[in-house]
Amino acid sequence: MVSDIMEHNCISFLHILHIFLCPAIVFTATVKLSGPQYIKRNGNIHVMCSSDETPIFATANFLMNGQMIESLRKDSDGCYSARDQCHMKSLKCFCSKDGKNYGLLLPASIKTMMMTVSCTMKFERNGRLFSKKDSLQVQIHDPPLLNLENFVMCNVSSSVQITCSSNGHIKAFSDWAHSYSGKFIRSVPGKVSNNTSTISIVNCSLEDLGEYTCKAWNIIQNETYWSNVTTRLSVYGPPTIIWIKSTEKHDKPIIFSVNFYSPQTPTSVHWTKDFTPVDNVTGADIKVFQNNITIEMYGKPLVYKGYITSLTVNERSASVYSVMLINEFGEYSHQFTIEAGEDYFSLRTVVWILICLAVFLLTVTIATISFSRRSRIYLKRFENAGNVSIYYAAPTSVYTISPYAATRLEYEEPINIQQATRNIMRRGNEQSGEREDDNEINHYIEVF
DSSP: OHHHHHHHHHHHHHHHHHHHHSOOOOOOOOEEEEOOSEEETTOEEEEEEEESSOOGGGEEEEEETTEEEEEEEEETTEEEESSSEEOTTOSSEEEOTTSOEEEEEEEOOOSSSEEEEEEEEEEEETTEEEEEEEEEEEEEEOOOOEEOOSEEEEETTOOEEEEEEESSOOSEEOOEEEEETTEEEEEEOOEEETTEEEEEEOSOOGGGOEEEEEEEEEEETTEEEEEEEEEEEEEEOSOEEEEEEEOTTSSSSEEEEEEEEOSSSOOEEEEEETTEEGGGSTTEEEEEEEEEEEEEETTEEEEEEEEEEEEEEOSOOSEEEEEEEEETTEEEEEEEEEOTTOOOOOHHHHHHHHHHHHHHHHHHHHHHHHHHHHHHHHHHHHHTSOOOOEEEEOOOOOOOOOTTSSOOOSSOOOOOHHHHHHHHHHHHHHHHHHHHHOOOOOOEEEEO
């Protein structure tokens, strides 16, 4: 008994002596956890846990509010989590090649306004294990909570308003975004009042179809948080006609076709002949099938799903054919009229016209060639005719009175009337005699 007590005291003494004699162990390894201080609720947070040396087993443990959520381990083959292997380019987890850095993507789905994220690593010194830990406080903020109806309906030519509201504080609303099948169409400014934004659509048409997205944002701790919510607008109305075609001006068979769009299906299609259903008429064939139609929506071409209905008539007669398209919101009808004795171009008529035109062109060509040949023959004969006498007629001489034949008195003097009368008569007789002697002589010049 005494020996046992002495042995125990000896061991205790040696242990105390070992403590004083052995150098003190200093745990110099450090662990640091980095990440954002703010996060949007239901978002994700990326944290990085680093150390100045590789932990034992190359492992890092992550905790959220004191609860273990993930463990990452570096292996020669890669990075592994407690659930799965992390790929080199994975965004969910990360391990550095030296095993000193570990990254993890965490969800912020808790309901509290604050969460604590921690990282722990274990190290070894002289056969002894110790842990290092670092924590990060993250504030969780809620983005603007927006309310909007999931579905909005508008009848053709009527008006509709779409309102987006927020329950909490918001900084501002952005313009609404109008899109169709994922393709952006336009921006629509909204009328903002307090925590609501409203857009008005007047005279709804096919151009207004599609999705409308409301956007709002606020700023918390210099961080901007966006929210958006989307609704779909449907425009209802009777079938809309895209185009109408007819071949009644051509040869048989006659085909009537109508391409249309209907926002509401099913659509009833009815054909009649002289107000009698075509189903009861022989020699007619009705078809209805889908096709893609292109409609411009505020200047941007978009493809819709449309329909084509056609009626093929094998017999030509004076008749009135009608088509009626019906859906839940209305109907559309169109008439095709074939008049009795209506002239139309058949294939035979076209062939005869072409033959007559060819004969006419051939006749004109032959006549032109014949006239050209005759003209050349006459010209050649004229060149070989030799000397020809050409006569020129000399102009007829015209008796001209010289301006100096008459004497003009530059002054007035007393006149003897009787003497003046005799002088005038004598002068007239002399002039008459000269003109009688002046005979007209024609001169001819012969040229060889």
